[in-house]
Amino acid sequence: MTASRLTLWLLFAPFLAWVLLLVVIPHIDLLILSLREKVAPRVYETGFRNYADFITSSVYPWTLFRTVAFSLVTTAVTFVIGFPVAFYIAKVARGRRRAALFLLCLLPFWVSEIVRVFGWMMILRETGLLSGFLQWAHVTSGPVEFLYNDAAIMIGLVYTSMLFMIVPLISTIDGLDDALIEAGYDLGGNGVTVMTRIVIPYAMPGIMAGSIVVFMLSLGNYLTPTLLGGKNGQWFTAQIYNQFITRFNWELGSAFGFILLITSTLVVWLLLRLSGQSLSNTLGR
Amino acid sequence: MPDFDLDCRNLVKRFGTFTAVDDVSFSIPRGAFFSILGPSGCGKTTLLRMLAGFAAPDQGDILIKGASVLRVPPNKRPVNLVFQHLALFPMMSVTENIAYGLKRRGQRRAEITRAVGEVLERVGLPDAGPKRIDQLSGGQKQRIAIARAMVLDPAVLLLDEPLGALDLKLREHMKIELKQLQAEFGTTFVYITHDQSEALVMSDTVAVMNAGRFEQVGTPEELYYRPATAFVAGFVGDANRLQGRVKAVGDGRTAVTTESGLELIAGPPSGPVRTGTAVELFLRPEAIACGGAPDGAGNRLKARVEDVLFNGAQSRILARLPSGDSIEALLPQTGAAASLKRGAPVTLGVAPEALVLFPK
Numbered sequence: 001m002t003a004s005r006l007t008l009w010l011l012f013a014p015f016l017a018w019v020l021l022l023v024v025i026p027h028i029d030l031l032i033l034s035l036r037e038k039v040a041p042r043v044y045e046t047g048f049r050n051y052a053d054f055i056t057s058s059v060y061p062w063t064l065f066r067t068v069a070f071s072l073v074t075t076a077v078t079f080v081i082g083f084p085v086a087f088y089i090a091k092v093a094r095g096r097r098r099a100a101l102f103l104l105c106l107l108p109f110w111v112s113e114i115v116r117v118f119g120w121m122m123i124l125r126e127t128g129l130l131s132g133f134l135q136w137a138h139v140t141s142g143p144v145e146f147l148y149n150d151a152a153i154m155i156g157l158v159y160t161s162m163l164f165m166i167v168p169l170i171s172t173i174d175g176l177d178d179a180l181i182e183a184g185y186d187l188g189g190n191g192v193t194v195m196t197r198i199v200i201p202y203a204m205p206g207i208m209a210g211s212i213v214v215f216m217l218s219l220g221n222y223l224t225p226t227l228l229g230g231k232n233g234q235w236f237t238a239q240i241y242n243q244f245i246t247r248f249n250w251e252l253g254s255a256f257g258f259i260l261l262i263t264s265t266l267v268v269w270l271l272l273r274l275s276g277q278s279l280s281n282t283l284g285r
Numbered sequence: 286m287p288d289f290d291l292d293c294r295n296l297v298k299r300f301g302t303f304t305a306v307d308d309v310s311f312s313i314p315r316g317a318f319f320s321i322l323g324p325s326g327c328g329k330t331t332l333l334r335m336l337a338g339f340a341a342p343d344q345g346d347i348l349i350k351g352a353s354v355l356r357v358p359p360n361k362r363p364v365n366l367v368f369q370h371l372a373l374f375p376m377m378s379v380t381e382n383i384a385y386g387l388k389r390r391g392q393r394r395a396e397i398t399r400a401v402g403e404v405l406e407r408v409g410l411p412d413a414g415p416k417r418i419d420q421l422s423g424g425q426k427q428r429i430a431i432a433r434a435m436v437l438d439p440a441v442l443l444l445d446e447p448l449g450a451l452d453l454k455l456r457e458h459m460k461i462e463l464k465q466l467q468a469e470f471g472t473t474f475v476y477i478t479h480d481q482s483e484a485l486v487m488s489d490t491v492a493v494m495n496a497g498r499f500e501q502v503g504t505p506e507e508l509y510y511r512p513a514t515a516f517v518a519g520f521v522g523d524a525n526r527l528q529g530r531v532k533a534v535g536d537g538r539t540a541v542t543t544e545s546g547l548e549l550i551a552g553p554p555s556g557p558v559r560t561g562t563a564v565e566l567f568l569r570p571e572a573i574a575c576g577g578a579p580d581g582a583g584n585r586l587k588a589r590v591e592d593v594l595f596n597g598a599q600s601r602i603l604a605r606l607p608s609g610d611s612i613e614a615l616l617p618q619t620g621a622a623a624s625l626k627r628g629a630p631v632t633l634g635v636a637p638e639a640l641v642l643f644p645k
């Protein structure tokens with residue numbers, strides 16, 4: 001082994017250790033655990049009963065479907081809100097305004113997620129700001145509860161994910177030569193066609209990168225759906241938490257963890273296929 | 286009224302207090318190849334962007350085929366722009382790039398396919414259609430960029446230094462090809478460049494631009510042989526420059542003493558001069574007769590060869606005069622050249638008409 005090779009290995013060592021310790025080993029462990037069936041106290045057999053339990057259950061698949069669907073909607077909403085913002089920051093704003101706007105997007109992330117979620121709870125709860133404002137404006141006669149429903153979860157998730165959509169979008173749109181936009185107009189395009197035929201196709205790798213990150217973050221989020229959705233949250237991560245912590249059924253919990261992993265991989269793969277992008281060209285920028 | 290495709294009247298564009306384009310007027314007849322030649326930063330791109338509609342002039346008017354287009358947005362103007370860096374869409378194939386404009390017009394699919402095939406044929410790349418942009422060579426990209434604009438059949442095609450990104454060899458080649466394409470399409474070209482040889486080779490008419498103004502508009506021959514200003518004389522073609530003062534003004538002749546003390550007889554001045562006026566003299570290397578003397582009352586300058594700058598048919602000698610001035614002269618393509626070695630004495634013959642004179 002040459003010296004430069006050695007240096008390379010040493011440089012990569014922390015990264016490899018991180019992947020090995022925090023990603024590979026726990027997942028192998030999870031896989032083994034999920035394939036254990038409890039036949040009697042302290043007696044286990046290898047089999048797929050945990051997975052069968054998941055499939056035959058009336059609640060779990062529905063929760064998973066709900067979680068995936070909501071995460072996709074969150075991703076779409078984040079994109080719809082984030083794209084104009086990113087476009088404005090990357091192409092329209094200049095100099096100090098640009099820096100200020102970017103900072104503004106970053107600002108919420110200076111506090112921890114739990115504080116951010118509590119912020120939303122203060123606004124949305126029955127005695128919160130929104131309800132108070134509506135009563136003050138005589139839109140409603142009594143207090144209204146805005147918390148503990150799907151919309152509240154959505155608001156929280158979109159808010160939490162926004163930065164992860166905007167940053168990759170800004171960095172790809174920033175690379176778009178203004179001349180391409182001008183050429184789009186010069187050859188007869190209008191605002192809509194320039195956007196859909198030139199800017200969005202060009203930004204596709206960034207859109208996919210942002211979407212993958214936002215989707216994964218939403219799918220794996222525990223705090224926001226639990227706090228803002230309450231009992232009605234029904235987020236799949238909460239089910240995993242239940243199995244591990246409340247029911248102490250680590251075997252089923254592991255199976256759930258694995259099912260979530262496979263589902264998210266499948267959805268991401270599907271998204272990439274549909275958009276005609278490859279993972280390397282999306283994240284390798 | 287003559288048939289003008291493009292008519293610009295007193296165009297002015299200011300950025301704050303800085304005037305980038307200053308009272309520019311010109312008109313271009315149908316099918317002409319019109320070049321705007323000027324140094325970097327003189328306002329060429331600004332002028333072109335006004336023609337394309339990406340910038341609004343502060344004053345003046347732009348007429349295309351007789352109608353003002355000031356209120357017409359860029360996507361509706363009957364002009365198309367070939368960008369400095371081409372601006373081909375990297376996420377589309379060659380065919381999609383060319384079809385983009387046609388689709389925006391809502392043409393039928395069959396018609397688009399036919400038009401794309403035809404224009405690709407015309408630019409000599411009939412098989413390039415399915416290729417991606419990054420699979421094309423520099424010259425091919427160039428041709429596709431022109432095809433993408435030409436397929437829309439614009440009244441005027443604007444080109445902003447389209448050869449700037451190419452290497453020298455390819456540039457020489459594309460120069461000729463571009464001229465041929467223009468002749469074939471018969472479209473009016475407005476071509477921007479800071480490369481005088483591009484402008485001279487390709488154009489029917491050249492406008493020399495400096496600091497936002499047109500210094501002179503004329504055929505390449507006019508600019509080269511009868512420059513109207515000192516700037517044009519210095520910018521178009523190579524010239525030796527000498528500074529001096531008028532000693533006497535005669536009929537068609539001007540006697541000048543240079544700052545280095547050289548006594549020269551020059552042609553008629555381009556501008557009002559009196560005895561004592563400070564002037565600038567321009568002398569083209571190929572107008573100097575090395576060794577030979579011009580007929581009649583020419584200037585005969587004794588000098589010494591300081592260096593021979595070999596460049597094939599464009600070879601020159603660098604001659605040092607006793608006054609200290611150094612002059613570049615074209616090396617004659619005859620036997621006489623053999624004796625012009627470094628350090629050899631040489632007599633430079635300069636006809637008075639070859640010395641072009643401008644008051645400073």
Ligand SMILES: Nc1ncnc2c1ncn2[C@@H]1O[C@H](COP(=O)(O)OP(=O)(O)OP(=O)(O)O)[C@@H](O)[C@H]1O
Pocket residue numbers: 300305323324325326327328329330331332479
């Ligand atoms: N948007 C702008 N704001 C302020 N000044 C500008 C702007 N655009 C151009 N200028 C100035 O106008 C002048 C002319 O610029 P322009 O781009 O037209 O030059 P050019 O002749 O095309 O030069 P080059 O050959 O280098 O492309 C320059 O001094 C430039 O700094």
Ligand SMILES: [Mg+2]
Pocket residue numbers: 329330331
């Ligand atoms: Mg320019």
